[in-house]
Amino acid sequence: MQPPQDPSNVTHVLVAAFPARLAGAVQSVLAVMPDARLAPAESFEVVEVQGETVAIPYRIYNEEPETGGSERPLTETQQMILHCLYSRHSDGRVRQRHLEKIMASSEPWVVPFVVQLAGEYVLEILDAIGLGVPGLAAPGSADRRLYGEFIERNPDFFARTERRVVSYWSCYYRRKYEVFGTYPGSALMEAFRAAASEHAGVQWPRRTPPPSATCSAGPP
Incomplete structure (x- = not known):
């Protein structure tokens, strides 16, 4: 069984799943996510619609955050990032639950998460x-x-x-x-x-x- 990576490396892996302009928003999302028991599985690289290469993990193993557990509510963009990340979860029911939150989005960086699940x-x-x-x-x-x-x-x-x-x-x-x-x-x-x-x-x-x-x- 693969041990969890150094937290800074996990942060780097998950931030890399989104365009660089969203790095701060991704870090805010990671702050409310429970620590994972395993490191993210290997990533796949794609070029998002606006031309930037991102590397999306095949699976993540973090438990879902508790509803209302954050002192500061996530913004709409941060919520979409969270749903994208959990659409890569190891549990298919979790993947589906979060997929249903992102499919109607017009954000270009959401698209590869949907296509991968197809x-x-x-x-x-x-x-x-x-x-x-x-x-x-x-x-x-x-x-x-x-x-x-x-x-x-x-x-x-x-x-x-x-x-x-x-x-x-x-x-x-x-x-x-x-x-x-x-x-x-x-x-x-x-x-x-x-x-x-x-x-x-x-x-x-x-x-x-x-x-x-x-x-x-x-x-x-």
Whole structure:
């Protein structure tokens, strides 16, 4: 079992998950978070919509703060940062609870937290994303522009996300969703690709089977 890191290193890891301009706000959030029993899991790097590279931990292990436990209430931005961090929690129910607080946000730095969860295995989270990003399916919407630009900036990250969706479907859910298009992750990938195609002005490459594919078919 990995021991907790030096607190200053943990701070550095979590601050690095957000644009540098938010460092002070992130530190205010970390001040109300209980210490973790384990260090954050390895991070994945992406370029956020405004062009800055961030490194988001795959998992965190902090317990949730007690409601009303802070002497000074968090600002709206600080609350969004807290929800983003806890959307990386090791407990899927905690991830979903905090994901539901961030999906309607128009902040560019929220987007990679949502897209990463679209490539994970909890069905309730996939369903929540499908319902919770209101404009993703609407051509020309602000959500489409936001997510389309993020995917265009991070093609390799999105390709890995697509492959993860296929892998989880094939390994765990193909009995329940024999046709790929009925799996919630398939619809999300279709929506994200449509957003990327609209933003880039070209058809975004597909790295998942077509919706009509059955469990015996793999990616093209």
